[in-house]
Amino acid sequence: MKVCLGIDIGGSHLKYALGSRELGLLISSSIPTPTSDLSSFKAAFRQIVETVHSSQPDHRISAIGIGTPGTIDLERGQIRGVNPNLPFWTGQDPASLIPKELSIPVACDNDANLMALAEAFECEDQQAILGITVGTGIGSGFVYQGKIFHGGRGFAMELGHVCMVPDGALCNCGLQGCLEAYSSLSGIRKRAAALDRAYAKLDPLALLELAGRNQELAALIEEGRIMLCRALSNAIITLDPKQLIIGGGCMDGGLYSISSLEHDIRALLPEVNQHLEVKSAKLGNQAGVWGAIMLAEALISET
Numbered sequence: 335m336k337v338c339l340g341i342d343i344g345g346s347h348l349k350y351a352l353g354s355r356e357l358g359l360l361i362s363s364s365i366p367t368p369t370s371d372l373s374s375f376k377a378a379f380r381q382i383v384e385t386v387h388s389s390q391p392d393h394r395i396s397a398i399g400i401g402t403p404g405t406i407d408l409e410r411g412q413i414r415g416v417n418p419n420l421p422f423w424t425g426q427d428p429a430s431l432i433p434k435e436l437s438i439p440v441a442c443d444n445d446a447n448l449m450a451l452a453e454a455f456e457c458e459d460q461q462a463i464l465g466i467t468v469g470t471g472i473g474s475g476f477v478y479q480g481k482i483f484h485g486g487r488g489f490a491m492e493l494g495h496v497c498m499v500p501d502g503a504l505c506n507c508g509l510q511g512c513l514e515a516y517s518s519l520s521g522i523r524k525r526a527a528a529l530d531r532a533y534a535k536l537d538p539l540a541l542l543e544l545a546g547r548n549q550e551l552a553a554l555i556e557e558g559r560i561m562l563c564r565a566l567s568n569a570i571i572t573l574d575p576k577q578l579i580i581g582g583g584c585m586d587g588g589l590y591s592i593s594s595l596e597h598d599i600r601a602l603l604p605e606v607n608q609h610l611e612v613k614s615a616k617l618g619n620q621a622g623v624w625g626a627i628m629l630a631e632a633l634i635s636e637t
């Protein structure tokens with residue numbers, strides 16, 4: 335039976351899993367992400383493939399799917415706009431991570447797109463599903479008729495970087511006033527640090543606890559929540575998804591509640607969009623590897 339390897343590139347760990355939608359996951363593990371240079375980064379991928387081969391000798395890897403931060407330029411086949419942890423990764427061809435002599439087909443996509451793909455397959459149908467992860471940054475993906483929507487050149491669905499405040503807070507991408515600069519954990523931390531430098535490293539739970547005693551901090555978090563609802567309602571009116579799936583560290587850590595987001599999003603939607611179902615992500619931190627496996631499976635069925 336065919337199995338695929340899914341690898342999810344995270345800032346701290348490379349998560350990987352071997353499996354298929356039919357068999358489930360046979361292996362699921364992770365190794366630290368090498369952040370020093372491209373050659374150690376590539377060596378880690380070789381190590382993952384060798385580890386999987388030796389621990390599952392009866393299962394040949396049919397294809398490999400990779401989820402990466404940043405976007406992929408479809409015309410050039412290059413990574414663009416990666417987080418600052420992996421500066422050497424920008425401009426690279428993702429398929430080059432897997433040694434050519436292994437002759438294993440490789441597919442790669444943005445990590446938030448793969449989260450949306452994996453979560454979409456938890457839904458009854460995959461007609462039109464909008465997924466968003468609100469964590470250190472903000473990632474989003476749209477699954478349309480069972481496939482990831484990429485736009486014209488691969489840069490679609492960068493909801494984290496729509497402008498919410500002209501000339502507003504500086505975002506990690508270099509623009510000002512992006513949703514990510516207000517509603518993500520890193521955005522809230524950065525703005526909270528202006529109140530007290532010690533707030534810059536707090537996790538969602540600690541921020542929430544402090545907000546109970548600090549009105550200015552509470553106002554920052556509330557502003558982030560309101561911006562998130564506005565951006566999502568705009569995306570819903572534009573895309574008309576049947577389901578909206580929300581996940582990520584800010585949701586898991588309780589910084590935003592799904593019911594309050596749903597309430598405020600609905601208040602901004604016209605009647606025709608009220609059919610929308612709003613759900614919490616189910617797959618948690620396994621969504622990335624699952625999405626990568628599904629991407630690899632789709633690659634096999636295409637060829």
Ligand SMILES: [Zn+2]
Binds near residue numbers: 494505506512513
């Ligand atoms: Zn931005």
